[in-house]
Amino acid sequence: MASAADNEPSDESLVSAACAGDDEAFTQLVARHKGRVFRLAARFSRNSLELDDISQDVFIKAYEKLSTFRNDAPFEHWLVRVAVRVCHDALRSRKHEKNHLPLDEHGPELRDRGEEARSEAREAREILAFALERLKPDERLVITLLELEQLTVRETAAVTGWSEANVKVRGFRARQALKRVLEKYDER
Amino acid sequence: MKDKMDERLDQLFAAARNEGLAIPLADDFFETRLLARIKEQRESAQPWYAAAWRLLPAFAAVAAMVTVCTLSFNPSRSSDMFAAITGGQDEVVGMSILTGE
Numbered sequence: 001m002a003s004a005a006d007n008e009p010s011d012e013s014l015v016s017a018a019c020a021g022d023d024e025a026f027t028q029l030v031a032r033h034k035g036r037v038f039r040l041a042a043r044f045s046r047n048s049l050e051l052d053d054i055s056q057d058v059f060i061k062a063y064e065k066l067s068t069f070r071n072d073a074p075f076e077h078w079l080v081r082v083a084v085r086v087c088h089d090a091l092r093s094r095k096h097e098k099n100h101l102p103l104d105e106h107g108p109e110l111r112d113r114g115e116e117a118r119s120e121a122r123e124a125r126e127i128l129a130f131a132l133e134r135l136k137p138d139e140r141l142v143i144t145l146l147e148l149e150q151l152t153v154r155e156t157a158a159v160t161g162w163s164e165a166n167v168k169v170r171g172f173r174a175r176q177a178l179k180r181v182l183e184k185y186d187e188r
Numbered sequence: 189m190k191d192k193m194d195e196r197l198d199q200l201f202a203a204a205r206n207e208g209l210a211i212p213l214a215d216d217f218f219e220t221r222l223l224a225r226i227k228e229q230r231e232s233a234q235p236w237y238a239a240a241w242r243l244l245p246a247f248a249a250v251a252a253m254v255t256v257c258t259l260s261f262n263p264s265r266s267s268d269m270f271a272a273i274t275g276g277q278d279e280v281v282g283m284s285i286l287t288g289e
Contacts, residue, residue, distance in 0.1 A: 023223055023226075025229075026223075026226075027219045027223060030218070030219050030222060031219060034218060052218075055218070056218075056221070056222055056225060058270075059222050060222070060225060060226060060229070063226055064220060119277030120203070121203045121206060121207045122207060124199065124200050124204060124207075125200075125204045125207050126199060128200045128201070128203075129204075131200075147201040147207055148201060148204055150205070153214050175194075175197065178194045178197060179194070179197065182193065182196065182197070183193065
């Protein structure tokens with residue numbers, strides 16, 4: 001007996017249909033993969049509005065480039081590459097906003113939250129978010145993919161388009177930068 | 189060798205991974221809004237030839253520059269045929285004297 005999953009069209013057939021102008025097929029693709037895109041975009045977003053914007057940009061870019069998709073790799077891998085590129089662009093576009101972000105910013109807020117005895121995990125995430133905001137876009141991208149998304153060096157190289165050696169170097173530098181930010185944070 | 193700060197970083201990463209993310213997966217209107225944006229972009233997109241008229245000033249500027257260069261660097265042609273022929277011969281004669289041919 002055929003299960004419901006067997007009856008569902010494959011990603012590849014949906015891509016072909018979407019390329020031929022079938023919007024319904026593209027909607028199915030979005031519904032199928034939006035969870036993965038949301039999870040990745042959430043690592044780089046500051047609020048739910050930004051998350052929504054980045055996620056929409058990812059799928060719009062994917063729609064525009066759909067004809068370049070080759071069936072030599074799963075659609076999800078291709079989509080993640082598009083998503084990483086859009087997230088990187090988003091980080092770079094807001095770089096000028098925080099070029100000289102003072103270390104004191106968010107500090108009182110964090111202290112208040114500490115006084116409110118929030119959970120340890122949440123506080124850790126907030127400290128990390130505070131530190132990540134102070135990294136360069138490249139550093140933030142690579143450290144997020146390696147440490148939070150737990151991609152391997154090879155996978156990170158594949159989704160960023162950088163060489164594996166480059167990923168290692170950037171990852172090391174990002175870690176050093178993160179340590180410096182945390183040291184300064186502790187000194188306050 | 190890992191130092192204390194490395195350990196702390198690893199703890200922060202682990203905590204951030206474990207905490208999970210607040211993702212609005214229940215947003216049923218995401219696809220609707222996305223399609224609306226795509227349709228809007230599709231309708232506003234113009235074929236390349238529709239935007240060609242915008243290049244008109246650039247083409248006009250290039251044509252003007254070519255005209256000015258042509259007039260400035262090319263010697264004006266004489267309407268006197270005899271002067272034109274002898275002018276050319278003067279150069280040949282001068283060259284023959286100099287080379288001794």
